Amino acid sequence: MATQNEILDNAKEKMQKSIASLKHELSSIRAGRANASLLNGVNVEYYGAPTPLNQIASITVPEARVIMVSPYDKSALDDIEKGILEADIGINPANDGDNIRLIVPQLTEERRKEVSKKVKAVGEQGKVAIRNVRREAMDAVKKGNKNDEFTDDEAHDLEEKVQKLTNDQIKDLEAVVDNKEKEVMNG
Template identity: 65%
Template structure:
């Protein structure tokens, strides 16, 4: 029972880290990164379809994303989907593919994005702390029911805190890596 509480907490904290990684992957860092198009949906034959299911996304140069549709008739729908998304890049349609040129980031914009990364990291830490709180509540409930002795309670609380500290360090590392990517050219 106690091991299950710790394991569940670890799993949920890992999921919070993974969610942060996915979230930060969609933030533009001045370099071409196909994951910035993950949320783009295309109206493909009347159904909202993720862009990566109707086109291949390649990076021919450091600051260029090339979107090549599998079905050439979907080119205009793909262009429209990119325009309507929150990517913030105007697509250039050459008749067979769409080019997205990632603009050079200004220092001011880099700082703004880094601030956004810190905010997302803080959300990740809050998620980890919420998991910690739930685990602590379960442990205390078990202690109250007589499942754990006072020593067991203390040991389990220490284990949960160690798992939490490790997850918080992981969140910080993920955010620091993204900030470094944004601040370097």
């Protein structure tokens, strides 16, 4: 027996998680700009154990298209370089003996369009997830109405609130997708 507020709060929380998931997925899409999150999935064999890169090195972006990896332990430099190569992020590391530089290549116009399509597809998946949450909330409202937990008027009002919440969350999602598309197209 969910109350009206529980239905709305639950729906809002799930929709916001969908948007957070979308942002995380979009952060891994390369837009021709250096972004430290490109290295999030990189693990390095460090003293025999696979270790996330960000735990054994400082990752900075000193210029628009350069990622700098500065190991805390210089003896791990070769292992870090190997880990980046094995992660297959599409950028070859340049080792200068102290740091590793990753120069993010400029995207071609054709590649920008491909990446933009991928961004739109990820955005559509996010919208589907939000609509699925809306459907769950609407089902909960109908069930509550059927079980006489809400009057017809309360159910109608709650359905309108769920729809407004859905519209607002989709608008937020579209803003995130639009910003990523602009980043991709302007590189």
